[in-house]
Amino acid sequence: MSRREYRVRAVLTVWLTWLSLIGTGGASWAATQDASAPRLGAAGTVAPGVGYREFSLKGAHGPVLGHLLTVDLRDRRVSVDLLYPGAVGARAKISQLAEKQRAVGGVNGDFFNIAEDQHPGVQATGAPVGPAVAAGRALKAAVPDGQRFGPALPRGATTEDVLAVGTNRVARLDRLSLEGSVRTEEDDDLPLAGFNEYALPVSGVGAYTSAWGAASRLRATCGTDTDRAASCSRTTVELTVRDGRVTSLRNRPGAGPIPRGTVVLVGREQGARDLRRLAVGDRVRVTERLRSQRSGALRCALGGFPILRGGRALDGLDGTTPAVRTAAGLADGGRRLYLLALDGRAAYRSGLTLAELARAMRKIGAVDAFNLDGGGSSTLVTRSAHSAHATVRNHPSHGEERAVANGIGVFVRS
Structure with a gap:
């Protein structure tokens, strides 16, 4: 060549x-x-x-x-x-x-509450499974693992896992857990088990704010922590708190928009019995926050x-x-x-x-x-x-x- x-x-x-x-x-x-x-x-x-x-x-x-x-x-x-x-x-x-x-x-x-074939008369909420943060504001916490939609989780993963971006502009994998309570005027503290979720833990109390929207809160009392298709609880209560005082109490969770400054508390099983100790006019203070596993404030997060x-x-x-x-x-x-x-x-x-x-x-x-x-x-x-x-x-x-x-x-x- x-x-x-x-x-x-x-x-x-x-x-x-x-x-x-x-x-x-x-x-x-x-x-x-x-x-x-x-x-x-x-x-x-x-x-x-x-x-x-x-x-x-x-x-x-x-x-x-x-x-x-x-x-x-x-x-x-x-x-x-x-x-x-x-x-x-x-x-x-x-x-x-x-x-x-x-x-x-x-x-x-995120995966979301897309259908409710197992619960006749209960409407799907469209709410996501995991935590959500938008513009630095916590919108919701995670449902119990057994209440999620989507494929099986890999070993060690939970519904609290999130993809997040911090206020420092750095993206990360993180985990957000709910911390909160319902404090009465007798200084009794009821642990808060849910925050704007379509499914509450068994015997838990959940808080719903204006961020939830107008969707029915009845779905929150259906299923169990391990079985999404389980029947709805027969022991429920919904309590409305406005300006720090109880303004109404009913046996069945309702629907409709929640005004700013108002918190709706939904309880099932023992959580419902605990809420029934309160009466219209009682002072109540509800607190909630999402605790990050990693340090640094969040700009946004989703499940x-x-x-x-x-x-x-x-x-x-x-x-x-x-x-x-x-x-x-x-x-x-x-x-x-x-x-x-x-x-x-x-x-x-x-x-x-x-x-x-x-x-x-x-x-x-x-x-x-x-x-x-x-x-x-x-x-x-x-x-x-x-x-x-x-x-x-x-x-x-x-x-x-x-x-x-x-x-x-x-x-x-x-």
Whole structure:
């Protein structure tokens, strides 16, 4: 082979290699050698510090198509907050929430109380499973583990697990537990077991505020801590506190908006018996707060469950059942956020198992990852800063968006 022929062949080899990388959207060489690694499409810019791209992946059950937002929290113009309909017990489409709150991107969030087939006459509230914090304000606490919707939790996870972003602009995996009490004028303290939740622990007392919305509170007294489908309690009470005094008491939880400055207390079993010791006119002080397992004030938080910690998948992740998924991943010490949603079910889009999802998030670059609601809820949207309308980037499972409880919104300050 002549020196000229050698040089031509070398240039041709480099050129073909470059073309192959462009075909995978700039994916790493290692990724092109691994059939299970996401093949990233061309990167685009949604707004400063926010990127979008499509990807494809060969799962164990068939090919998968997905969509990815990359959020750089080191950019001071970029922030993240909760998307939600303005009430805990309500639902809306992610595109509508993004448009209303002026987000440039977002994905759906927590699992939620979607149906109540086991409890005739009881309406689903639409409220999310886990804790929720928006704009630094605690909206709700977590329901008991046995009352949750969604796939089985991996070992060690609970409904108190959250994906959070601190006021320091750093994202993290955390856990939020409820601390609170109902103090009477005799200085008796009743522990508060629930806060704006669609399901209360057995024998517990829960507080409902204006953040709950107009949804019925009856669902809170149905099921048990281990069986969501168990019958509703027959021993219940609802007590209204206005300006620190009991103003009404009834045997059955009600519905309708709760005015600001008013707290509605719902008790079941022993919690109901404890509340019945109070009378109209009695002084009552209700306190509640969400205690974070990690230090640092929170800007926002929402529920789901972790699937990746420190680059390692959690034990007990389902490796057999594929589904359409939504997930969030963290990198760069929490200063980079990945938001992922898969295309909906079709003959060639069977989805990923949770174990596959964890591996995919790691190969994308996440060190920690958090699974969110999937199936018909999976939605990823973007919105140009110059447009009033958000675009749904993935293909939802049923051909259109599902109204959901909340989501993760990305915002850019001009």
